[in-house]
Amino acid sequence: QVQLKETGPGLVQPTQTLSITCTVSGFSLTSYYMQWVRQTPGKGLEWMGFIRSGGSTEYNSEFKSRLSISRDTSKNQVFLKMNSLKTEDTGVYYCARDNYSSPFAYWGQGTLVTVSS
Amino acid sequence: EIVLTQSPTTMAASPGEKVTITCRASSSVSYMHWFQQKSGTSPKPWIYDTSKLASGVPDRFSGSGSGTSYSLTISSMEAEDAATYYCLQRSSYPHTFGAGTKLELK
Numbered sequence: 001q002v003q004l005k006e007t008g009p010g011l012v013q014p015t016q017t018l019s020i021t022c023t024v025s026g027f028s029l030t031s032y033y034m035q036w037v038r039q040t041p042g043k044g045l046e047w048m049g050f051i052r053s054g055g056s057t058e059y060n061s062e063f064k065s066r067l068s069i070s071r072d073t074s075k076n077q078v079f080l081k082m083n084s085l086k087t088e089d090t091g092v093y094y095c096a097r098d099n100y101s102s103p104f105a106y107w108g109q110g111t112l113v114t115v116s117s
Numbered sequence: 118e119i120v121l122t123q124s125p126t127t128m129a130a131s132p133g134e135k136v137t138i139t140c141r142a143s144s145s146v147s148y149m150h151w152f153q154q155k156s157g158t159s160p161k162p163w164i165y166d167t168s169k170l171a172s173g174v175p176d177r178f179s180g181s182g183s184g185t186s187y188s189l190t191i192s193s194m195e196a197e198d199a200a201t202y203y204c205l206q207r208s209s210y211p212h213t214f215g216a217g218t219k220l221e222l223k
Contacts, residue, residue, distance in 0.1 A: 045160070045203055045214035060211040094159060102165035103150055103207055110159055 002026040004095050004108035011114050012085050020111055022078040022095030029053070029071055033098040034078045036069060039110075040091030050098075051078060085115045119144050121204050121215035129223040136191040138218045140182075140204035149187035150205040151180060154217075160203060164189060196222050 008020040022034065036048040049059035051069045059067050068081045078095055092110040099105035120143040130136045140149055148167045152160040162171040164180040167187060177192045191198055199222045204215040 044216050045205075047205075047212040047214065058210065062211060102162055102169070102171065103205065103212075104152070104160070105162050105171070107159040107161070 002097065002106045004097060004106060006093060006095055006108045006111040008093060008111035008113055010112065011116065013117050014085055014087060014115055016085055017081060017083040018085055018089070018093075018113060018115075020080045020093050020095075020113070022080070022108060024076050024078070024095075024097070027097070029073045029076060029078065034069075034071070035096040035098065035104060036078075036080050037094045037096060037104070038089075038091050039094070040088065042088055048080070087115050089113070090115045118211055119146060119206055119209055119213055121206060121213055123202075123204060123215035123218045125218060126216070127219040127221070129221040130191075130194040131223040132194055132196065134194045134223075136194050136198070136220065138189045138202055138220070140187045140189075140215050142185045142187070142206055144209075145184045146206040146208035148206075148208065149180070149182060150207070151189050152203045152205065153200045154203065155200045163202070194222070198222075 003025045005023050012018050030053055033050050033052050035050040039045050049069050051057050057069050066082050066084050071078045092112050094110045095108045096104040097106040122141045124139050151164040153163045154160040168180040179190045182188055201217045201219045203217045
């Protein structure tokens with residue numbers, strides 16, 4: 001069955017870089033779009049960006065040049081990297097998979113990221 | 118950016134009561150999608166393409182709307198429906214979510 005699981009550092013210091021891995025099973029990354037969404041106390045649910053089945057990406061301009069999404073299809077992993085972290089980046093980060101007809105059809109459990117010194 | 122405004126922000130409904138949650142978009146969108154989230158869990162797809170129920174969603178739920186005004190309706194409230202509901206538009210970038218409507222059982 002379809003499974004997604006995020007792994008992240010838990011605690012990150014301000015100005016540092018966040019790296020989260022989404023490991024998937026039950027499907028191929030070359031067949032579906034993979035999304036990143038976060039949920040913060042200040043802004044609620046925010047769409048961050050996605051990587052298409054073909055490997056191209058789309059980002060929310062809110063994150064400007066701070067954000068990068070990539071993947072390793074051989075390892076069934078999708079990566080989120082965001083630099084210049086601020087305390088307001090504290091929240092739960094989710095990866096999600098689209099279906100052909102419905103967006104965000106499957107979600108990971110989320111990983112809590114706390115930005116603090 | 119299209120801003121989605123949900124109303125009400127919070128509400129309480131008694132078992133059997135009809136519930137309507139509204140999502141208004143700052144510009145016209147082609148479809149609206151809805152998610153249900155319970156405390157401590159990931160959002161779940163609930164309604165997609167305005168009116169299609171996701172797998173496993175009870176048929177007491179329905180979705181409707183067009184343009185800038187969309188709604189999620191529960192025909193008869195049940196205890197398990199208590200949750201926060203979010204709307205999502207992906208007609209334009211950036212994709213945006215509403216702030217959520219917290220539905221409680223009265």
